[in-house]
Amino acid sequence: MSERSHKTGPKPPTLRMNLWVLVALLALLALTVGSAHLELGPFNVIVSLAIAIAKALLVMTFFMRLNTDSPLLRIVAACGFAWLSVLIALAIADLLTRT
Numbered sequence: 001m002s003e004r005s006h007k008t009g010p011k012p013p014t015l016r017m018n019l020w021v022l023v024a025l026l027a028l029l030a031l032t033v034g035s036a037h038l039e040l041g042p043f044n045v046i047v048s049l050a051i052a053i054a055k056a057l058l059v060m061t062f063f064m065r066l067n068t069d070s071p072l073l074r075i076v077a078a079c080g081f082a083w084l085s086v087l088i089a090l091a092i093a094d095l096l097t098r099t
Contacts, residue, residue, distance in 0.1 A: 011061055021062045028055050049088065056081070 013021075028051050035047045060081070061067050066074050 011068070013065070018063065021058055024058055025055060028058075046093065049092075053085075 032048065032051050034045065035051065038044070040047060060077060064077070066077055
């Protein structure tokens, strides 16, 4: 098995792609701020979590280079993300069932 180096690894994203991801993250940030000022009742948490998940997926895909890296690393990252989702779901379930 050969060792990976900078020369043999995945090619870094272009400046154009980084700028598009930056624009998307800033748009999601504006959406987060905008949704905080809306009175959505119990859906505020759901909307905020959906936006946070979208931001996390963008960061994982482009800045962690999971779209061009080995499949094993993608599986490990997906398992970590799934575990985090389970923990968030359990925390929300605990919060919603309290009287």
